[in-house]
Amino acid sequence: MTELAESHTTADRGYLTEKGFRSWAYTLDHKRIGVMYLFTTLLFFFVGGMFAMLLRLKLMTPGPGLISDHTYNVFFTLHGALMIFLFIIPAIPSALGNFFIPIMIGARDVAFPRLNIISYWIFVAGIIVTLASLSSPMDTGWTFYTPYSARTGAAVTTLSLGLFLVGMSSILTGINFIVTIHRLRAPGMTWNRLPLFIWGMYATSIIQVLATPVIGITFLLLAAERLFGIGFFDPAKGGDPLLFQHFFWFYSHPVVYVMILPAMGIISEVIPVFSRKPIFGYRAIASSSLAIAFIGFLVWGHHMFVSGMSSTASVIFSFLTFFVAVPTGIKVFNWIATMYRGSITFESPMLYALTFIFLFIAGGLTGPFLGALGTNVQLHDTYFVVAHFHYTMMGGTVMGFFAGLHYWFPKMSGRMASERLARVAWWFIFIGFNVTFFTMFILGLKGMPRRWAEYPPQYQDLHIVSTVGSWVLAIGVFIMFWNFAYNLFRGRPAPANPWRGLTLEWQTSSPPQTENFAEIPVVTDWPYGYGKKDDKGSRSKE
Amino acid sequence: MTETKHTTEQQGAALETAKLGIWAFLATEVLLFGGLFTAYTVLRVGDPQMFHTEYLKLNRLFGAINTVVLITSSLTVALGIAAIREGKTGTLKRCLLLTILLAAAFLGIKYAEYAEHFARGELPRTNNFFSLYYMMTGLHAIHVFAGMAALATMLVMAGRGKFSAEEHTPVEITGLYWHFVDLVWIYLFPLLYLIG
Numbered sequence: 001m002t003e004l005a006e007s008h009t010t011a012d013r014g015y016l017t018e019k020g021f022r023s024w025a026y027t028l029d030h031k032r033i034g035v036m037y038l039f040t041t042l043l044f045f046f047v048g049g050m051f052a053m054l055l056r057l058k059l060m061t062p063g064p065g066l067i068s069d070h071t072y073n074v075f076f077t078l079h080g081a082l083m084i085f086l087f088i089i090p091a092i093p094s095a096l097g098n099f100f101i102p103i104m105i106g107a108r109d110v111a112f113p114r115l116n117i118i119s120y121w122i123f124v125a126g127i128i129v130t131l132a133s134l135s136s137p138m139d140t141g142w143t144f145y146t147p148y149s150a151r152t153g154a155a156v157t158t159l160s161l162g163l164f165l166v167g168m169s170s171i172l173t174g175i176n177f178i179v180t181i182h183r184l185r186a187p188g189m190t191w192n193r194l195p196l197f198i199w200g201m202y203a204t205s206i207i208q209v210l211a212t213p214v215i216g217i218t219f220l221l222l223a224a225e226r227l228f229g230i231g232f233f234d235p236a237k238g239g240d241p242l243l244f245q246h247f248f249w250f251y252s253h254p255v256v257y258v259m260i261l262p263a264m265g266i267i268s269e270v271i272p273v274f275s276r277k278p279i280f281g282y283r284a285i286a287s288s289s290l291a292i293a294f295i296g297f298l299v300w301g302h303h304m305f306v307s308g309m310s311s312t313a314s315v316i317f318s319f320l321t322f323f324v325a326v327p328t329g330i331k332v333f334n335w336i337a338t339m340y341r342g343s344i345t346f347e348s349p350m351l352y353a354l355t356f357i358f359l360f361i362a363g364g365l366t367g368p369f370l371g372a373l374g375t376n377v378q379l380h381d382t383y384f385v386v387a388h389f390h391y392t393m394m395g396g397t398v399m400g401f402f403a404g405l406h407y408w409f410p411k412m413s414g415r416m417a418s419e420r421l422a423r424v425a426w427w428f429i430f431i432g433f434n435v436t437f438f439t440m441f442i443l444g445l446k447g448m449p450r451r452w453a454e455y456p457p458q459y460q461d462l463h464i465v466s467t468v469g470s471w472v473l474a475i476g477v478f479i480m481f482w483n484f485a486y487n488l489f490r491g492r493p494a495p496a497n498p499w500r501g502l503t504l505e506w507q508t509s510s511p512p513q514t515e516n517f518a519e520i521p522v523v524t525d526w527p528y529g530y531g532k533k534d535d536k537g538s539r540s541k542e
Numbered sequence: 543m544t545e546t547k548h549t550t551e552q553q554g555a556a557l558e559t560a561k562l563g564i565w566a567f568l569a570t571e572v573l574l575f576g577g578l579f580t581a582y583t584v585l586r587v588g589d590p591q592m593f594h595t596e597y598l599k600l601n602r603l604f605g606a607i608n609t610v611v612l613i614t615s616s617l618t619v620a621l622g623i624a625a626i627r628e629g630k631t632g633t634l635k636r637c638l639l640l641t642i643l644l645a646a647a648f649l650g651i652k653y654a655e656y657a658e659h660f661a662r663g664e665l666p667r668t669n670n671f672f673s674l675y676y677m678m679t680g681l682h683a684i685h686v687f688a689g690m691a692a693l694a695t696m697l698v699m700a701g702r703g704k705f706s707a708e709e710h711t712p713v714e715i716t717g718l719y720w721h722f723v724d725l726v727w728i729y730l731f732p733l734l735y736l737i738g
């Protein structure tokens with residue numbers, strides 16, 4: 001390994017030195033692949049966001065207004081499906097995971113670099129097929145429940161096949177990460193010294209590998225149902241519509257942890273760095289990720305309380321659901337304990353990390369209302385649900401993602417973003433978010449159903465408030481990405497370790513050189529030893 | 543990127559890494575088929591009588607022959623791997639070719655079977671039993687086909703002298719995949735053809 005390293009000279013723009021389309025399209029470098037995923041998923045964040053703005057605009061008036069009911073159905077389906085399948089599920093794992101997993105464990109690349117680039121192109125192929133379905137867009141909601149989805153004239157088959165490909169890409173990436181984490185850790189990087197982001201990604205990969213095939217077969221069955229007229233899910237043909245829902249939620253519940261665990265991993269990195277304290281309860285945080293992954297597989301039925309499942313099954317699912325709260329609570333407790341008496345500074349990554357904790361708790365605390373049998377029946381399919389999942393998904397995962405972007409922007413781009421602009425953006429996002437979505441809790445409690453294009457006029461005032469909130473939020477997001485885009489070219493050059501972190505990615509240049517390290521580091525301590533020794537952020541190499 | 547000399551130790555590590563990868567992949571395959579097995583269970587419980595009368599229409603002889611064909615092909619792959627571990631490229635090539643032919647025979651028989659059912663009007667949409675039959679055997683056949691493609695790639699690589707006693711990780715991985723494809727059939731055959 002050492003001979004290899006010595007022949008290597010660090011060019012000033014690191015892995016970004018080489019230019020041209022081909023040098024990206026055929027690259028085997030996990031960093032470049034991560035960057036490509038980042039741009040691809042962000043594109044769909046913006047497209048999905050556009051649909052969100054249109055939905056909110058439409059909902060300002062109770063009547064038919066701007067767009068027809070059918071168009072509204074199409075819009076919320078596209079908004080949901082794009083956000084879920086093309087943004088929030090792949091964004092952190094495929095983009096930031098690809099970029100940082102090898103570096104943070106001290107490896108030169110992932111275990112299967114060729115498979116990595118193939119997964120990316122499968123992902124793109126999946127997107128293209130998915131977009132082809134826009135010829136007659138989906139109106140089923142992102143859950144495409146049968147029997148409606150088996151009969152509607154929309155291009156469900158095409159979309160199913162597109163998402164099958166997206167899922168395949170996600171499986172291959174998951175396998176690549178698992179093997180990388182098992183096999184390529186640097187000398188001294190024991191499981192007990194693994195950064196918590198890696199633990200989060202490890203648990204995530206396990207879920208991806210075990211849950212995604214089930215949605216894959218579901219999509220295939222749905223496609224076959226439409227293509228060959230078979231009737232697995234159609235009661236008229238002796239099929240069972242509940243079977244579809246079981247399949248769907250067996251995947252889709254664990255997948256909410258694919259969305260949240262990587263974000264939690266980021267938070268676990270950011271909190272100790274900006275509190276300058278050793279992380280509290282390292283083992284508990286690491287093992288709770290695995291626990292969440294495991295329990296996550298047992299609770300899917302809580303989405304089906306009103307679907308006509310047996311009541312025994314409902315009670316069991318309801319009971320198990322409360323269990324997921326335990327490992328989640330452990331994490332939140334440990335983050336707060338880490339901050340306690342730390343010397344906290346509020347740079348942008350920390351601001352977003354704290355926002356994550358705050359909004360995620362709000363989302364989390366409203367979960368039990370939905371998890372409990374009695375209130376679920378009352379709140380099912382109202383705006384309460386819409387508020388709940390936006391608080392957890394957007395307030396949680398997306399804020400975690402933003403924290404990660406601010407934290408790692410200097411490392412990825414080699415430039416510093418503007419802290420001042422980041423703060424301005426944060427204010428807009430924080431206020432806009434709460435105005436938009438807190439209003440939806442109230443709407444839900446007042447009985448406003450979800451997925452309705454038209455609604456009784458007494459809800460209009462709150463809808464107007466929510467829509468105005470969405471504009472503030474959008475301005476914030478715009479400022480944030482302006483900050484990144486501008487400083488990608490104009491920002492002042494970033495030092496190797498701007499936040500004085502102790503994990504390995506800060507031990508290499510910004511941006512990292514092609515093979516990550518001049519010399520594979522030897523790890524002698526865990527990465528959270530702040531305050532004890534060596535607080536300058538440099539790790540002794542032996 | 544710089545080409546480094548492979549030491550035996552590195553080769554061993556590469557094989558371990560690749561094996562971990564293929565095992566994880568096979569776990570996903572198990573879950574993919576698992577969905578169909580679940581569907582089979584649920585739908586059968588819903589209408590046991592229909593499943594009973596329909597299963598009698600399957601051609602047990604074709605099924606049995608195909609089982610023998612696939613088990614034999616598992617053996618030929620295993621022999622090929624044993625050979626290359628000792629550096630015998632010639633034997634490896636013969637074994638790979640034999641395996642590919644057996645896989646082709648399997649698909650040929652499957653085709654005859656499908657043709658027979660189609661002629662009798664037993665289509666995927668006929669009823670849930672036949673839907674399942676076509677989905678399960680069809681998905682399996684796709685896997686057989688993919689396996690054939692992988693085996694053919696190995697044959698070409700072997701022809702170009704890419705493998706030796708020290709360096710043959712891809713062959714081992716392909717072999718594992720092929721065993722998995724056989725294994726799925728070992729479950730499908732009794733489930734569809736033998737259990738009334």
Ligand code: HEM
Binds near residue numbers: 055
């Ligand atoms: C810019 C901020 C956003 C706004 C203003 C917004 C607004 C909305 C609205 C109005 C609906 C439709 C409610 C209904 O009629 O039932 C909706 C649904 C949904 N949103 Fe968002 N959203 C935003 C961001 C996100 C993000 C970031 C995600 C995911 C990561 C997301 C995921 C979903 C999902 C899954 C649905 C459900 C779609 C369905 O019912 O099939 N949203 N959102």
Ligand SMILES: [Cu+2]
Binds near residue numbers: 253256299300
């Ligand atoms: Cu759930």
